[in-house]
Amino acid sequence: ARITLRQLLDHAAENDYGLPAYNINNMEQGLAIMEAAHEVNAPVIIQASRGARSYANDIVLAKLIDALAELYPNIPVCMHQDHGNGAATCATAIQYGFTSVMMDGSLEEDAKTPASYEYNVDVTRRVTEMAHSCGVSVEGELGVLGSLETGMGEAEDGHGFEGKLDHSQLLTDPDQAVDFVAATKVDALAIAMGTSHGAYKFTRKPDGDVLAMNVIEEIHRRLPNTHLVMHGSSSVPQDLQDIINAYGGQMPQTWGVPVEEILRGIKHGVRKVNIDTDNRMAITGAIRKVLVEKPGEFDPRAYLKPAKEAMRKLCKERYQQFGCEGMA
Ligand code: G3H
Ligand code: 13P
Ligand code: NA
Ligand code: ZN
DSSP: OBOOHHHHHHHHHHTTOOEEEEEOOSHHHHHHHHHHHHHHTOOEEEEEOHHHHHHHOHHHHHHHHHHHHHHSTTSOEEEEEEEEOSHHHHHHHHHTTOSEEEEOTTBOTTSSSBOOHHHHHHHHHHHHHHHHHTTOEEEEEESOOBOTTTOOBBOTTSOBOSSOOOHHHHBOOHHHHHHHHHHHOOSEEEEOBSOOSSSOSBSSSOOTTTSOHHHHHHHHHHOTTSEEEEOSOOOOOHHHHHHHHHTTOOOOOOBOOOHHHHHHHHHTTEEEEEEOHHHHHHHHHHHHHHHHHOTTOOOHHHHHHHHHHHHHHHHHHHHHHTTOTTOO
C-alpha cells in the first residue's frame, strides 16, 4: 500500500529506527528492495532521481512502482522524488503518483550553482504548499553536500564546483535550520555534514574532522521534532570494492560512511538514510563476476539474477542494522 514519507518517518521516530531510502532505475532494483523488505517485514522508501525518471521513462517507472506495491500488499511503500530541482519536477512527480518529493533548493535550478538562503526558503515554501495540498510530503535540504577534506562542493553531475566552498557552506547551520523549518514547513530536512554522493567520499576512514556528526546532534537538540535526512550515506564496503577489483574493475581504494556513524545519527533524529552507491557496487560486482567466470554467457538473466540477489542482500542488511525489522 502507498504511504507518505511523513507517515513513515513519524512511525520511525516513535519507534527509534531509521529507514534506508534506496534509489531505483530498473525492475531488478525494485524487486531487490521489495524482496528484502518482505523478508524482514520492513516499510519501504523507493526514490527516483531526475536521471532515473528520464532513464526508465516516467510512465514505466510509475507503473513499475504500482506493480511492486501490488506484489507485496502488506508492505507500506513511499515513492519519493530524489533531488527535485524545482517546482515543475516536484509537480510532475506528484502527477505520476509519488507520495513524497524532495525540493533541493540548496542548489539553483541548474543543480550546479549553490543557491542563496532566500532562494532556498522561497522555492521550498512554495513546493511544500503545493505538495501538502495534494497530500504529499516534502523533504528540503539546507547546506551544500561536499567534501570537508577538499572543500569541493558537489554539483548534481558528480563534478565539483569551480572554486572551493568554505566550511560554513558545507555544514548546515543549526540556527538557520530552525528558521528554515519554521519558514518552509517541510516534513523532513536533509543536512550537510561532510558526506558527498558516489563512492569517493573520504580518502581514509572518516573521523569527526571530515564527517561532522556533531552537527546532526546539535540540529536535533534544536529541532527535536524534525525528521533529519542523511544523503551520501553509502558505506562503500571493502568487500564490494574487492569483488569489483578482483573481476577486472579499477576502483581506487576509498571510504564511505561507516554504519556505526549512521547508527549514531539515528540516535539523534536521523530517520531517512539515502543509499544508492552501495547497491550500484553490489550489482556491478555480481555482474563482473559472472562475465569473468563464464565468458561464454550471453543471457542477461544469467548476470542480472545474481545482481538482484547481491542488492537484495545489501538492502536486507541495512534494514536490519537500522532497526526496521518488523516495522511494516
Ligand atoms: O543523488 C544521487 C543518487 O545517487 C542518484 O544518482 O542522479 O545518477 O540517478 P543519479
Ligand atoms: P550515495 O551515493 O552515498 O549512495 O548517496 C545517495 C544519495 O544521497 C541519493 O540522494
Ligand atoms: Na531525497
Ligand atoms: Zn542525495
